[in-house]
Amino acid sequence: MIAMQYSFTxxxxxxxxxxxxxxRDKGPMLDDFPGLKFKAYLSARKGDARTGSRENLYSPFYVWEKDExxxxxxxxxxxxxxxxxxGWPQVKTWVVWHTAISPDIRDARFAIREIVQMEPYAPLAEIRQRESDAAAGEVTRGEALASVAAFExxxxxxxRFRLLADLPKDVLxxxxxxxDVGHLSLSDAG
Known part of the structure; x- marks a missing residue:
């Protein structure tokens, strides 16, 4: 699987x-798009106290089954x-280590994305296992409606990407x- 995001400030x-x-108008066009696990249509508003965003953003996040x-x-x-x-965005992609999705994914109202710089010569197998376990655990425990762990x-x-029904405290x-999640496009399996 491949995760992908582009963002417009x-x-x-x-x-x-x-x-x-x-x-609202274009979101349903990608419902059941071939090869798409899910697409979260994301936005953030400058000065929104809930999200703490410093900019107005339109930043869709995708998880693809295959590169095709x-x-x-x-x-x-x-x-x-x-x-x-x-305009022409920079498209970020990550190789997915693990994606966990709750049957209640359609209840997602918020997304949290964290990008972490990896240390040189980091123990990749250990990090992969830890991040995969964390992603699976978040959904199993009901802490997230979807959780993605990936690297590039x-x-x-x-x-680390999570879809949530409610925002937890202290995530900034x-x-x-x-x-904010405006729409979710899901595959038939989603």
């Missing part, structure tokens, strides 16, 4: 109702429409971004 005075409308689904989307009309509206070896970062940090 919008002006401070941008009318975020435009993003809400875009998500990602490639078909990036090369297709949906992504072309995004780039025509917002080009810059040696790992990503320098590597943490909190989003």
């Amino acid at each position: 919008l002006p401070a005075d941008y009318d975020m109702a435009i993003i809400d409308r875009r998500i 689904g990602l490639s078909n989307f990036i090369c297709g009309p949906g992504f072309a429409g995004v780039t025509e509206s917002f 070896p080009a810059g040696w970062t790992q990503v 940090g320098p590597s943490v971004q909190i989003y």
